[in-house]
Amino acid sequence: MVQMPPVHSKVYYFPQGHAEHAQGPVDLPAGRVPALVLCRVAAVRFMADPDTDEVFAKIRLVPVRPNDAPDADDAIGAAAAAAQEDKPASFAKTLTQSDANNGGGFSVPRYCAETIFPRLDYSADPPVQTVLAKDVHGVVWKFRHIYRGTPRRHLLTTGWSTFVNQKKLVAGDSIVFMRTENGDLCVGIRRAKKGGIGGPEFMHHQPPPPGG
Amino acid sequence: MVQMPPVHSKVYYFPQGHAEHAQGPVDLPAGRVPALVLCRVAAVRFMADPDTDEVFAKIRLVPVRPNDAPDADDAIGAAAAAAQEDKPASFAKTLTQSDANNGGGFSVPRYCAETIFPRLDYSADPPVQTVLAKDVHGVVWKFRHIYRGTPRRHLLTTGWSTFVNQKKLVAGDSIVFMRTENGDLCVGIRRAKKGGIGGPEFMHHQPPPPGG
DNA sequence: TTGTCGGCCGATCGCCGACAA
DNA sequence: TTGTCGGCGATCGGCCGACAA
Numbered sequence: 001m002v003q004m005p006p007v008h009s010k011v012y013y014f015p016q017g018h019a020e021h022a023q024g025p026v027d028l029p030a031g032r033v034p035a036l037v038l039c040r041v042a043a044v045r046f047m048a049d050p051d052t053d054e055v056f057a058k059i060r061l062v063p064v065r066p067n068d069a070p071d072a073d074d075a076i077g078a079a080a081a082a083a084q085e086d087k088p089a090s091f092a093k094t095l096t097q098s099d100a101n102n103g104g105g106f107s108v109p110r111y112c113a114e115t116i117f118p119r120l121d122y123s124a125d126p127p128v129q130t131v132l133a134k135d136v137h138g139v140v141w142k143f144r145h146i147y148r149g150t151p152r153r154h155l156l157t158t159g160w161s162t163f164v165n166q167k168k169l170v171a172g173d174s175i176v177f178m179r180t181e182n183g184d185l186c187v188g189i190r191r192a193k194k195g196g197i198g199g200p201e202f203m204h205h206q207p208p209p210p211g212g
Numbered sequence: 213m214v215q216m217p218p219v220h221s222k223v224y225y226f227p228q229g230h231a232e233h234a235q236g237p238v239d240l241p242a243g244r245v246p247a248l249v250l251c252r253v254a255a256v257r258f259m260a261d262p263d264t265d266e267v268f269a270k271i272r273l274v275p276v277r278p279n280d281a282p283d284a285d286d287a288i289g290a291a292a293a294a295a296q297e298d299k300p301a302s303f304a305k306t307l308t309q310s311d312a313n314n315g316g317g318f319s320v321p322r323y324c325a326e327t328i329f330p331r332l333d334y335s336a337d338p339p340v341q342t343v344l345a346k347d348v349h350g351v352v353w354k355f356r357h358i359y360r361g362t363p364r365r366h367l368l369t370t371g372w373s374t375f376v377n378q379k380k381l382v383a384g385d386s387i388v389f390m391r392t393e394n395g396d397l398c399v400g401i402r403r404a405k406k407g408g409i410g411g412p413e414f415m416h417h418q419p420p421p422p423g424g
Numbered sequence: 425t426t427g428t429c430g431g432c433c434g435a436t437c438g439c440c441g442a443c444a445a
Numbered sequence: 446t447t448g449t450c451g452g453c454g455a456t457c458g459g460c461c462g463a464c465a466a
Contacts, residue, residue: 098427104459107426149462153426157460310448316438319447361441365447369439 004057005041013037013061038064048136053167053189055136090178091116092190100171104161108145108154116177117154117185120147131156133177133187141187163187216269217253225249225273250276260348265379265401267348302390303328304402312383316373320357320366328389328397329366332359343368345389345399353399375399 005011015033019026039061048055091112093099099106113120120127126148134140144158169175172192179185217223227245231238251273260267303324305311311318325332332339338360346352356370381387384404391397 096427098429102428102459103461105461110425146460148460150464151425155460161459308448310450314438314449315440317440322446358439360439362443363446367439373438 004044005059007041007044009041010064011039011041011061013039013063037061040064050137052191053136054191089116090176092174092176094174095169095171097171100164100169100173104157104164106143106156106160106175108156110154112177113145113147113154116179117145120145122147131185133185135187135189216256217271219253219256221253222276223251223253223273225251225275249273252276262349264403265348266403267400301328302388304386304388306386307381307383309383312376312381312385316369316376318355318368318372318387320368322366324389325357325359325366328391329357330397332357334359343397345397347399 014036016026016035041059042062043058043060045058046055047058091109093109093112096107108117117131118129120129126146128144128146131143131145132140133143141163142159143156143163145154145156147154149155163169167189169189170192174190174192176188176190177185178188226248228238228247254272254274255270256272257270258267259270303321305321305324308319320329329343330341332341338358340356340358343355343357344352345355353375354371355368355375357366357368359366361367375381379401381401382404386402386404388400388402389397390400
């Protein structure tokens with residue numbers, strides 16, 4: 001969803017924007033803090049929140065004097081950016097009510113099942129396999145993938161509800177399946193912005209009663 | 213379990229002991245940090261961890277010079293300490309396996325039911341009532357208190373398992389019921405030190421499988 | 425093609441008295 | 446007096462095809 005600056009590339013750092021993002025509106029003393037600071041990206045670390053799976057990056061910046069000579073390393077950054085264009089095959093789906101609430105199953109869109117998941121043996125009746133997917137922490141999740149019903153459709157059954165509960169997914173959140181170059185399957189999540197799917201009519205959150 | 217120093221009383225503060233309690237063995241530079249510091253208790257705030265219900269106190273200390281004149285306020289502390297002796301009626305029980313695991317019930321010792329709980333109407337068959345108890349956070353928990361079985365015994369049924377799950381109680385942990393001066397019923401917990409009840413044979417902890 | 429529903433079956437929860445320590 | 450057990454009924458979880466959007 002965002003473009004990450006490659007290591008060694010140059011970026012502008014906005015002190016006021018950073019401060020506002022961290023703690024809200026601020027009023028930096030004009031003249032004492034520059035509006036923007038040219039920096040070189042010294043390091044980028046990709047990270048994920050253990051609880052929410054929210055992903056973020058720590059970017060170390062080193063200020064660069066504007067009158068410094070242009071650096072030949074700039075070409076390296078351009079090359080790295082070009083290499084990033086090779087994206088692995090992936091598929092995202094926003095969870096429906098049935099995916100999140102009913103019966104503990106997940107309707108797999110055909111495209112996802114046929115291009116991202118491992119090939120299914122359609123000669124079996126019904127065709128079933130176990131799908132393993134690694135999340136952002138390296139934890140492997142196991143799902144039962146079955147092709148059944150009339151008309152036939154792909155479903156994730158056993159293992160799905162556990163995933164939904166542990167990740168605290170609700171209707172409107174998204175799930176991403178991704179196949180890496182070496183054939184490994186990965187799974188990621190993206191939570192809905194706010195207010196659930198489509199508006200307040202799905203906002204019937206109800207905290208578990210402690211006993212009253 | 214512990215004696216809290218009253219506000220205005222004098223106590224000794226042990227820098228090394230405090231440091232070791234907080235982070236383990238330390239080696240304070242001898243001569244530069246006094247072994248003990250006479251202080252006056254300026255304030256005491258009782259608090260509880262929202263997750264674990266672990267209770268603790270924040271005590272604000274103000275150093276007192278040893279050669280200061282004795283303070284008449286010392287008498288206040290003694291009076292406050294004496295007033296603390298009026299303890300409300302309370303009863304504690306260590307949870308058995310049956311309390312923590314089986315069938316979601318809690319065997320209430322007769323003494324607790326008769327002296328701490330509200331009076332039960334024994335003319336009913338079976339005698340039943342709803343018991344409300346407030347925890348350290350002010351959250352009210354509802355329990356079904358019934359007197360049944362042969363021979364008759366007091367039990368908490370509906371509401372008990374919810375309490376056990378939310379508080380993450382296990383066999384060996386303790387529960388305290390307490391009646392305040394104004395008749396309100398309170399409930400507190402105290403977790404077992406380590407390793408469960410009676411040794412490692414009860415240590416069959418098993419983290420919930422993520423799916424693989 | 426796939427979102428939602430009702431059916432249905434097995435697992436679990438939780439209330440119960442029996443029994444014994 | 447009370448800790449543990451087996452029973453059993455109610456509830457819930459979760460897999461299924463039907464059906465329609």
